[in-house]
Amino acid sequence: MMNTPAPGHVLRPAPTKTEWHNSRLGRYLSKIEERTDQHFDTYEDAWRWSTTDLQGFWESICDEFGVIAHTPHSAVLADPTMPGAQWFPGTTLNYAEHILRELSARPDRVMVLSRSQTTGNVEWTGARLIAEIGRIQSGLRRLGIGRGDRVVGYLPNVPEAVAAYLATSAVGAVWSGVPPEMGASAALQRISQLDPSLVISVDGYRWGDKNIGLEADLMEISAALPDSTMVLLPYLDADATIPDNFISYSEFTAEDGPVTTDPVPFGHPLVVLFSSGTTGRPKAIVHCHGGFLLEHYKMLGLHQDFTADDIAFYYTTTGWVVWNLMVSSLLLGTAIVLVDGDPAWPALDGPWSQWAIAAETGATFLGTGAAYLTRWAHSGLRPADQWDLPNLRLIMSSGSALAADASGWIYTAVNNDLLLLSSSGGTDVGTGFIGGCPLVAVYAGEMSCRPLGVDVDALDPHGVPVQGVPGELVVRQPMPSMPVFFWGDEDFARYRASYFDVYPNQWRHGDWLIHTERDTWVITGRSDATLNRGGVRLGTAEFYAVLDSEPDITDSIVLHFEDEAGMGALVLAVELAATSAVEPEQVHHEVRRTLRTRLSPRHAPDHVVIVPSIPRNRTGKRLELPLKRIVKGESISDALDLGVVVSPEHVSETASLIRRALNGAPTGA
Template identity: 40%
Template sequence: MSRPTAPGVPAPVWEPDPIEAKAARITEFAEFAARRTGVTHPDYTALWEWSVEDLPGFWSAVWDYFGILSGTPYDEVVDETPMPGTRWFPGTRVNYAEHALRADLPGPAIISVNEDGSEVRTSWSELRRQVGSVAAWLREQGVTAGDRVVGYLPNTTHAVVAFLATASIGAVWSACGQDYAASGAAARFTQLEPVVLFAADGYRWNGKAHDRRSEADELCALLPSLRHVVRLPVLGLPREPGDDAPWETVSGGADEPVFARLPFDAPLWVLFSSGTTGVPKGIVHGHGGVLLDHHRLLGLQLDLRPGERFLWYTTPNWMMWNIVVSALLLGGTIVLYDGSPVHPDPGRLWQLAAEHRAVLLGVSPGYLHGSTRAGIEPGREYDLSSLKVLGSTGAPLTAQPYLWVRDHVGPRVQVVSVTGGTDVVSAFAGSAPTTPVWPGEISAPMLGVAVDSWDAEGRSVVGEVGELVVTRPMPSMPVGFWNDPGHQRYRESYFDTYPGVWRHGDWVTRTPHGSLIVSGRSDATLNRHGVRLGSSDVYAALDSLPGIQETLVIGAELPDGGYWMPLFVVLDKETELDDALRTRIKEAVRTRASPRHVPDTIVSVPALPHTRTGKKMEVPVKRILQGVAVEKVAHRQAVDDFDALAYFSRFAPGATVDGAGARHA
């Protein structure tokens, strides 16, 4: 039933059904909170305002509502230390894996589907057995709380089991997908000095099996701290005899998992967010912060119930993989898919959602745009009667896909566009079963997240673009960065612009009716199809190519929802950018960095602009490519060669790409 809209407010494309909204978990939670405080919250906005004004009241209500298990009571919910030193639930002792494995349901815990269509279903009891067996093996090898265990793995059940086993004993997990070359994975893992590596023999992509045994061997050689390697037979390739442990042996025992209860902020995992320069930064999240936040995110905002099936297309090196695993916390069944989302045809993810009766399907904006271009009719071609929520993240979602979903998927499917990040392994804004959805907009801030839009002077702005900030602490904010004495790099990353306030690096507009519109990254992280990569990874892949003096790669979000990733190269005088060199460049990026981040076009330029300290001016160039005037992106005195910066205006919207055809239609 549609409600009248105020003058000037766009009409929602989706509105909550009153009966379904009343039955939603978030409604039950609001009533639960009201009984504790004596204050009722008549709508989502009122509930959100309370959740950010009374952080102790809100987060203690989340703790009790979801029955968080702790060996000891907490002394207080949150202390008064300003960000980033805020402490949550001091005195408690928790374990993420204990909560992920506490469900005892008749259906599967995990459904793992490979690109070739083969499928493995793992029951809750079998998942507990495998986790217990791997954990027992780790303890036998001397792995203890605080040790690092890493995975070079595709998106299969093996990765989930290895992670939960690691977490159960208090060791620290980190993973990297096998589309990364050994050098790229090592750039992350060497920082952690891991003692155990779980490495698969390969993965499937776009109809081909990719043998990664030699890459895994190279990775082992690059990690001198390793004491043990576990080999996983994802492709079933022959294994050379040696000292490495086979997965069949490691996971074949009958041990019940034993959970080490740890302080709330004990490290759970290290996720790597690709910065624009330097080595990737390792972001450390704690057991308690993830537990609490993901119960709130999945249980209240997405209304996931025990036994419901959750499918979000992701890879193990993206934070969405961690959120997918957290569906186990709510008793949800996770559907893992390892392969190309468009093989053998663009309807693959819709097909999977139908076959496995997914209640929630998560995709990228690029996949939705691709489905539109392919002329797919998911609502007619597949049985999506179980689908309630279609999630989208990784990049801003423009208005057109919302309308397309309504018309071609189903009018009662709620499009939930979310914005968040690896930094907090969560979301800042999204939707709930009780919030309307407007085309091209993110419905509302998440409960407990004091998100705002600030101008350069730190003033809150509505109706204009500003920096996305979080003005009050969240429990899932990082414990810190790995190898960051005094939290210096952590502070520089988020708190230098507005001291004591988190600046995330997104352009965002708060609308008068309470929604948010994200315009893209205000930094230069490459973010294609929701998979982020640092520009430094691309530069490193091209360092050894002869004839190239310098490179600049840009990922630019476009007004039509597209994403343009050009590579600009400065060549030696005797080198020509011909087809052969373009092929070598693309192959180097594909094999040494990531096949997902091969540039759309390669353009020769006479020079690159730098700051006075020698840093490539990636963000100013990106803004020029998005249509901002050169004079507004940088001061002349801040650039070593302003003419080199101004040169990029020829690649702005409506211009022509030198030697590579039209920049835009």
């Protein structure tokens, strides 16, 4: 049984001001104090300075990390208007050049540690990665690919994907990663928007004990992209036959060549990331060289305290923004761990567990999803007892809110002295809006601080900041890593509709959050999924924080169906644990009693429905709104892209069971 700390309980105290020098962030702020008339008694003082003097702050980041500018800038922020803020006009630089600088300084150090269920262990030194980048660049040159051309990697999380991303960005071309677990239809929804010059793919991959071949998907993709050069990397089968309309990766990379970098304007496109696409055509979000460079230096170098002595293990796929953060760890000389495979095979605590890999690789940092941490916490797993993790000093949780019990478990079952960075951000900005840092306390169930340079707040419907009650997450001033545009959205219409349709000149992200009296933050759910029960707003995260700790419930999702009276019907769908001994007829009573007791009578659902699985996307987010639309009668194909759903085969049955409950039919609960 877990000893669950109360929300707001201190899990790790803040360092004293005299201890700030133990982190790069503390040393950086001391330098700012020496150079200016600023004085920071607390981290919040430093955050306030960084958002009051945006230009001075971002210029100091360039100085702190030695940003290589080939031409000078005429201003830091020439135009603060959102969207379309103009950062560092006049300057030219290259994102990849800064990583190559670190690799060149460490030619013999292992910088990429790859663990794959398909190919086993592969490790590349700095020199080996540079050589692969050079060979890929030679292939790009032969194809005439350069500044502005698009290159897509339909690739798993393997070293070749890292090399291709860096080679592409070095020549000024634009990279986009699409993981191969997306089938052809979902992949083409993304790839076809870009009209790529080149697509690099694998023949298949292994997931646990299953071989997943991609031959049919690749034929469909290549047929839909007749003007794209297709390169095939044999991965599942080293002797795979190369189709006639493909060239082999070995042929593409046959020639050694020098690694060169093309200095591009600050806002030149670096990478296209795609939104989840759960409710429509995925947004093709374009991020730039300068924005990712500065933001990732700040986030990784200051907030995550990465150094050249670190080994960073992010559990991610190539299509998630976390993958780009992982690659950016190389900016600090930090080695990276790549994993491709099922982390629960053959068991939750088996050799492919994230904890086992962290121990085997000597990782100092683990970046993982809150859903994984919650699952481990409720399973009774104690990593400190099972694996040797002396180097692990940082854990980052992302993807969804991390409840108090799971955050407390980290400090009792893993290490009571590590730094937990519970964060919330997005593909949209390539970083976090809320997170942690070495200079503040860690509280159970709360996110520790606003990152430097991120002017985030919680607003009421009238645009007034609120504290202690839920408000809309907004960013009041521009960030360098905000998208430069959406691909194909020349007039910014979709961009404006996505973020600027509620609060003029302020970015509204769509999350509902609470700013606490401790200057910490709690995400309570998507604002468009927030439940309005008789005029009282209920955040979905409140339900999940309670239900995730119930041993008989594996997963859950809460939906509210409105009516004219204002109360509507509150439906809770639950997936029972395989080991659960509870009788189905007891579930409704027990869940209602638990929520009424631990939250309030308004939280007690009208219907509790047992379903085969809860729909989530591949980053772990519950798909509340698409499921609600399907229950209300919208077709699955219109409401949801099944290609991004973890268990697509159960969506129809889950929706049908909820619909039956709303119509008064028995559902087994």
